[in-house]
Amino acid sequence: MGLRFRRAIHFHPGVQTVFIPARLPPTTTMAGRTGARVLALPPETVLKHPVATLRDIDATLDPDAVWVLGRSREPTAAARVRHTVDAPVIHPPLETGDDPLSRRSIGDELAFAVARSASALRAGDGIRSASDRNEDEREVDALICDDIATTTRPTALETSLDHAAELAAALPTGRTTTVLSGGLPAGYDERWHVNAETGTVRTVEHDPLLSPDSVANDCVAVRVRGAGPVDGYGGPNAVVELEFAADGLVSSTAHAASDFGLEAISGIGPKTAGRLAECGVTTRSELLETPVAALADIEGIGPKGARRMHRYATVLETGEPRRVGDASLPGEHWSTPPLCLDIETDGLSPTIIWQIGVYDPSTDTYRAFVERDDPADRASVLRAFCDWLLGVHPNRALLTWNGWGFDYRHLGAFVARHCPAYAAEWESIPKFDLYLWADGDDNALLPGRTNELDVVAAELGYDGAATGLDGARTAAAYQRFMRTGDESELDWDRHEAYCEDDCRALWHVYERLRDAPQVSVSAGSSASGTASSSSTAEQASGEQTGLGDF
């Protein structure tokens, strides 16, 4: 399952990967276009963070274009990005040209129509399908219009699409046009069918991958996709990365701006970053060049903070993890290593755990338990897993990445409910959470911009299977299977490979941490043993999510 969390210590907003399925069926197929990446940034984010942070965002995500969102003109923000980033900048209100709908090409293969505002949609010629136009002029991949949003009226139980009438007037009938808007959060993906004549909404498709309705000839279909900030636990994740493949927009990922630049170092917030900048320190390498003693003199940092910053900056810059203190890794001294576990569900409020993957490092073997036949059967997979685990490996511990935030919690609840006979045994199995040990209990410093397993593992040199999947995608795929009962909805091998990859990545991280150098610990570190009992783990995981009130 894909994880959504962040550096725990300061509850920074973190990364949120949002899966946007590819456009199906592709209305037009344009071959040869791969991997174009557009970055969507709200003007507030651009203005609030130092230029060095923008540079780090640019260097890290390497966009082919930057779209500065805007319902209103923000020339300063646009200029700031132009000055910082070496890619074309789109800021709709400032797009020039005679046509209110300007056309922007990104590289050779990606082209957008950009509307300065919703009213511009009415003013222009609209967007015509390829056949209406000169054959030479390729149609655009999407229309960018930041005014497109939804309005919800709970008292009427209605959600409407803003400017549906303008869209109906501007877009070609009888087919689907993709509209990108910063007015909706990244991950928003709904296909609205709007009557071309009246602008009234006829129907809305929620899963464009699943047997899309054909578009009536008197309708325009608008696949509305969000590129705006996504609210997270610690605040908005406003840096949105849009990935385009040959057949259109594939995925969007929302990052927190504070995962970049100096603020990526735990302990440095906007205030401290400002003070550091006054002393000429704007990047992590500059920080490392500044002696600890000099940092310690800066207001609000002190010697302890300065040492910690240095350590962390070193880890981020070198990509080498460090262990803090002398706590042993969970299960480090056991005669057999723990079993690496990962589960897949049908969503964040799961109704089924349909895949349980276990990697055994001692034999380098992988075992998967998958419900391929009957998605209504919640028990079989669990029972098979418990039979195997308790029968074949009665004395092994389990290892997960953020298991107390997800895997153990749901497995515990599902075993208790669907296999009550195993509930007590399940309780007694030792369960380790490597993420909790490293980050929650402050026993290690991890490289990588976020704490997601794949990011950390990649940073530590793990060469993954590149299945192109994440937890949300596999969940969405399984939901489609549940809905249609059609086994061909899933590329089962690929989904199993994904789960296996996570289990192996986990063991890779474990090994790298086992071999990582230790740094001396300053007073006050909570290097108490590991999370081998559910009690301390649960308590700590409560702290790790920063949401104590449960």
Add this chain to the structure above:
Amino acid sequence: MGIDTDSDTDVEGDKDKDGDGDGDGSTDTDADVDTDRSSGRTDDRQNVPITGDELLETFPRARSRESDDVSILELPGRDASAVPNAEVLRPELADPLDDDLYTHQAAALRALGRGENVCVATSTASGKTRIYALQIARHYLDARARGDGTDATAYVCYPTKALSRDQERELNDFYDTLGLDISVRVYDGDTERGDTRRHIREEADVIITNFAGVNTYLHDHDRWARFLSACELVVVDESHTYTGVHGMHVAWIVRRLKRVLEYYDADPQFVLTSATIGNPGAHSSSLVGEPVTVVDEDGSPTGPRELVLWNPPPQAREESDEEHASGSSGDETPADGGEDAITDRVPATVEAPKLLSHLAYHDAQTLLFTPSRKLAELSVKRASKHRRDRSRYYANPDRGSAIEPYHAGHSRRNRHGTEHRLKTGLLDGVASTNALELGINVGEMDATVQLGYPGQRQSFWQQLGRAGRGTKRALSVLVAGHRTLDQYVVNNPDYLLETDVEDAVVDTENDAVFARHLLCAADELALDESDGSAAGFADRDRLERAVEMWRRAGRLAGYLETGVSYTGPPRPQGSISLYATTGEEYAVELAEGVDERHDPEMEPLAEERVLRDFHEGAVRLHEGKQYEVCAVDHTTPRPSVTLRPTDVDYYTRTRTDVTVLDAVSEESRDIGSVRLHFGRGRVLVYHGTYDKVAVHGGQKKERMIPTENPPLSMETQLCWLEVPDRVETALVEKYREFSVPELDGGLAETAHLGYAGGLHAAEHATIGVAPLELMVDKRDLGGLATLSIDSHLATATENGETDARENANATPQNIAAAEATVREIASELEHEPASGWFIYDGIDGGLGFSRAIYENFEAVAARARDLIADCDCGHIDGCPACVMDDQCGNNNRPLHRDAAVDVLDQVLGNADVDDLEPYLPDDEFGGDRRPPLFYA
């Protein structure tokens, strides 16, 4: 009238939210659960040291009072009616108990034994807690007998944290007495995080919390799996307090809890305990969504009681000055100090502390109930001042002078100290907010004094119950304030003695509230088709519409066939505000550069509240300190209000204009000669300007300062009536000589003015008396009297469907534009419109209040008629005690009492249309053209 803006409300109103005290609540639970019922006071006097007559005899200057200013009612006592414990309880439970069960306790326990849900609606101190305490014990013993290691747990919800702590002690003591090892633990916002919480979840048999807690904890229900799986009883204590907006939220939280319990295969019984209300069965079933058996035959004993209704004497000059001086401390409501108020009597705020002082002097341990914390503090000072002012009368100033204040603003330790000193007789009197109306154990008093009518009969009786428990004789004094309800009650004492009490209104029809809880439900467990079944979360159609709405908004994903899950920002439970219908709340911030210690630490504010009371420039009183609003940021998602402390000699009062548009009738019925409707529509509220009012003397220092507020637009529920043409025509003629010279807009001489004043007055009065019949908060109701009801209705389109006008979604940005819209519709009407008035729920989505008024209109209209007809103010345009409303958007003009009585007589069938025959003009169609006037 507009929505009431009582400038004092933020002192207490916001505090209500913290749920630790002064909430509108009450209970009987203290000590009853304990088998030892003896109080700490050792004397066993059967009679209070002073009777009602003696009070009149001895109180300074009381003998010269007008005879009808004070009335004394004698209320007989009631003997206990009991059932031997062994008839109802198994020996393990019956044997250790000294006292027999009262009949209502026995009846409730029998019903619970049959597996039914039960609502116990009996008087204060009738031992309701013992019922669920014993049912918990039964379940515990059953589980022990099963011997399979499974527990039986109970989830007990109290309205306040203070009560939770008190009851935790009482229940644990009770189980000690029974010799049962049942662990009762409080788990709420004050419970230490980490191990303590985990231990409670994993080990407690009974968890005590409040509904704000349940709302939060449902997110992590897997951590509660042990407790929830074993849950056999859910207790909703003080269930009558869950009405209005708060009640709607509680009803949905209970439904979410039931979903999660069902997931863990738990199917608990519900016990609700309630003060005496008019509709305990219907109210309880609405709250828990299941049939509930009502037990309301009270078997507990009460002593005889004298009830003194005390209308304060006419104001002497010097007392008036004193009152205005004390008004500077800001504790008075504008009704007491406003320029429009007719303050010809000594305010209750001054008179009631004197009575407290007097009764204490005469050895009666007395509890004074005050409407605010500030007044509790002030009353103690005034009580002592009264002694000094009358030092000749009160020869021994130290006698009965141990009087202290009590409210939720004091520390818990401090409050416990006061409770203990009351119980042991060390204190002679206490001035308390309704924090002591709640069931904290303080033993029994000799007397109670109420500073003003508490607003509802159930609350009135609840407070009275604090004196004379058991079979002791008691004295209770109600000191009437100037308000409509107070004056009604003292002039109609029978009202208090009638057996029926207010209906409690809880409504699950509000889609805005439903939709927010649906997001939480999806976050807790994926939604599926079972949620749309008969016993599910909502009916299928409503569920599908709401799911579709949220999917289109990107907040839910998936399908009901396979599961709909939540995809919005984390923890939707956190955005539920138990006191507002929309999640959007304004954070209250301190202006930059102001010392942190001035932080008012106010709870977030609902939008309605911000627009009304927290516009830029508003001066608000909070916890006795003045604050000026220096900035308001309406931008979502994080709107805010910025305050800075100030010290000025005025407060601000917002002017309110209202109109109704696009009302659609859903139901109607004839009553008398008028037609009554219930429906939905759009209410536009404009808090467009405000006045600065001097703290001293109530003079307006500055008028009509613009607030720069956007209009507040609400889709809500309305009730309205249409007066028939003939009645209107006759009454227009009858009162056509009426004029209001100073009225603006050239309407001073309109022929319709007298009649319009009658509608306007009747509208004010029906809203004013609604709390006499229903547990509604007048501040949640608004009204609009109009000569053209039709101008406010949605117009029918050609295809016959009622539909809003083409530009219906455009909100007129100010009242002038709104009036223009109404005039435009009026001019397009093809028939003569009907006149009448609207009453609406002042909350987006509605509260069910208008519906309740629609259903109980006869009773409400009868009260309103009596109020107007019986008021002895002698003014044709009434007084604040009858038809004036201090928040009227039209400055209480025009108002016409006689015309209002005539209209209400038509509604009530007291008069026939033909009675108006003499006034009908000869030329039936010769009436003046009506202006499309409307008055809030």
